[in-house]
Amino acid sequence: MRATVMDGVGGPEVLVERDVPMVVPAIGEAVVRVAAAGVNPIDAKTRAGGGASALIREFPAVLGVDFCGTIVRPAFDTHPLQPGDEVYGMVSVPRLSGSYAQFLTVPVIAIARSPRTLTPTQAAAVPCAALTAWGCIVTVGAAKRGDRVLVHAAAGGVGHIAVQLAKRAGAYVVATASGRNAAWLRELGADEVIDYREERFENVTGDIDIVVDLIGNVKDDTGTRSLRVMRPGGLLVSVPTGSWPEFRADAAAGGMRATDIKALSDTATLTAIAELIDSGELAVHVDREFPVADAAEAHRELEKGHTRGKLVLNVQG
Ligand SMILES: NC(=O)c1ccc[n+]([C@@H]2O[C@H](COP(=O)([O-])OP(=O)(O)OC[C@H]3O[C@@H](n4cnc5c(N)ncnc54)[C@H](OP(=O)(O)O)[C@@H]3O)[C@@H](O)[C@H]2O)c1
Known part of the structure; x- marks a missing residue:
C-alpha cells in the first residue's frame, strides 16, 4: 500500500x-x-x-x-x-x-x-479535536447552565469545538484568540473574545468556573496566569502535556482543581458527536x-x- x-x-x-x-x-x-x-x-x-x-x-x-x-x-x-x-x-x-x-x-x-x-x-x-473538547466540556468539566468557561486557543482544532459544546451546555463562554478570529468565534457561540495580542486576559475577565487550557505555559505563562481568573473551587483542564509540570500543585495552592486529559476514542462518544453534527448543533x-x-x-x-x-x-x- x-x-x-x-x-x-x-x-x-x-x-x-x-x-x-x-x-x-x-x-x-x-x-x-x-x-x-x-x-x-x-x-x-x-x-x-x-x-x-x-x-x-x-x-x-x-x-x-x-x-x-x-x-x-x-x-x-x-x-x-x-x-x-x-x-x-x-x-x-x-x-x-x-x-x-x-x-x-x-x-x-x-x-x-x-x-x-x-x-x-x-x-x-x-475525532481528536472533538473527543478532546468533549472530555473537557462534557465528561470532565461537566459544564452546566450559568458556568463561566474560558477557552484558550479557541480558534484552533480543539478550541472551536469546545466553544460550541460549552455554549450548548448553557455556559457563558470567554475565548482567547487573535482579533482576526473574533467575529467567527462569536458566530460559534463565544460571548466574549479576548485578543491575546492586545490585552492580557487576566486584566479583563474573572470568576471563571472552567478553564480549557489548550496552551499551558508554552506561551506567555498562559496556564499559570489562568489561575488568577478562576473562582475558588474552579477546574482547570490542562490539555497540552509537559509545559507546566506543577499545574496540579499550583492550582491546589490557590484553592482550585486541575486535571490533565487525554483524547479517548470510543463508539458511543463518536456517535453522539456525529448526531450533534448531523442535527446542525456542532460544526x-x-x-x-x-x-x-x-x-x-x-x-x-x-x-x-x-x-x-x-x-x-x-x-x-
Ligand atoms: N491531551 C490530549 O489528548 C490532546 C488532544 C488534542 C490536542 N492536544 C494538545 O492541545 C493543544 C491544542 O491543540 P489544537 O489541535 O487545538 O491546536 P491548533 O489547532 O494547532 O491551535 C491553533 C490555534 O492556537 C491559537 N493560538 C496560538 N497562540 C495563542 C495564544 N497565545 N492565545 C490564544 N490562542 C492562541 C491560534 O489562534 P490565532 O490564529 O487566533 O492566534 C490557532 O487558532 C496542542 O498542544 C495539542 O497537542 C492534546
Missing part, C-alpha cells in the same frame, strides 16, 4: 511517500481504506522527536491519528460495521500504523459511522486540505500555530 512515512524523527522534510507492506489486523480490529486524515499537533510533535516518538518501535513509521474511510474488512462476519460502511475515529499511533496511508487497522470499539452530513475530508477533521471548520503527498507542507502550516479549525490530508487523491 502507499503511505507517507518517516524514516526517522526530524523536520517536516522527513515525511516521504513510499510503498509499505499492507497492514494486518489483530483480533477485534477492522481494516479501513482511508479517505482523509486529520492533522493534529501530536503528529508534528511525534515527527519532531517529542510527542509519542519514544513509543515508535521501528521505522519507517506512519503518522496520523484521525481518519475517515471505508471498512474493507470487518472485525467479524456479523459486526454492525461491514465493508463499504463509512467510518471515522482515532487510532493509537505509534502502537498502530497511522492514517497517512491508504489502509489502517483500528479496534472497532474506537470507531463509529461518520456523520452523514459531512464529506470524508470534514469527517476526518473531527467543524476545515482551514485547508492538502494531498497526503504534501504532508510536510501541512506540518509546516500546523507548526506556525495559527490554524483556524483543522488541516486535513486527502489520502485517496
Whole structure:
C-alpha cells in the first residue's frame, strides 16, 4: 500500500511517500481504506522527536491519528460495521500504523459511522479535536447552565469545538484568540473574545468556573496566569502535556482543581458527536486540505500555530 512515512524523527522534510507492506489486523480490529486524515499537533510533535516518538518501535513509521474511510474488512462476519460502511475515529499511533496511508487497522470499539452530513475530508477533521473538547466540556468539566468557561486557543482544532459544546451546555463562554478570529468565534457561540495580542486576559475577565487550557505555559505563562481568573473551587483542564509540570500543585495552592486529559476514542462518544453534527448543533471548520503527498507542507502550516479549525490530508487523491 502507499503511505507517507518517516524514516526517522526530524523536520517536516522527513515525511516521504513510499510503498509499505499492507497492514494486518489483530483480533477485534477492522481494516479501513482511508479517505482523509486529520492533522493534529501530536503528529508534528511525534515527527519532531517529542510527542509519542519514544513509543515508535521501528521505522519507517506512519503518522496520523484521525481518519475517515471505508471498512474493507470487518472485525467479524456479523459486526454492525461491514465493508463499504463509512467510518471515522482515532487510532493509537505509534502502537498502530497511522492514517497517512491508504489502509489502517483500528479496534472497532474506537470507531463509529461518520456523520452523514459531512464529506470524508470534514469527517476526518473531527475525532481528536472533538473527543478532546468533549472530555473537557462534557465528561470532565461537566459544564452546566450559568458556568463561566474560558477557552484558550479557541480558534484552533480543539478550541472551536469546545466553544460550541460549552455554549450548548448553557455556559457563558470567554475565548482567547487573535482579533482576526473574533467575529467567527462569536458566530460559534463565544460571548466574549479576548485578543491575546492586545490585552492580557487576566486584566479583563474573572470568576471563571472552567478553564480549557489548550496552551499551558508554552506561551506567555498562559496556564499559570489562568489561575488568577478562576473562582475558588474552579477546574482547570490542562490539555497540552509537559509545559507546566506543577499545574496540579499550583492550582491546589490557590484553592482550585486541575486535571490533565487525554483524547479517548470510543463508539458511543463518536456517535453522539456525529448526531450533534448531523442535527446542525456542532460544526467543524476545515482551514485547508492538502494531498497526503504534501504532508510536510501541512506540518509546516500546523507548526506556525495559527490554524483556524483543522488541516486535513486527502489520502485517496
Ligand atoms: N491531551 C490530549 O489528548 C490532546 C488532544 C488534542 C490536542 N492536544 C494538545 O492541545 C493543544 C491544542 O491543540 P489544537 O489541535 O487545538 O491546536 P491548533 O489547532 O494547532 O491551535 C491553533 C490555534 O492556537 C491559537 N493560538 C496560538 N497562540 C495563542 C495564544 N497565545 N492565545 C490564544 N490562542 C492562541 C491560534 O489562534 P490565532 O490564529 O487566533 O492566534 C490557532 O487558532 C496542542 O498542544 C495539542 O497537542 C492534546
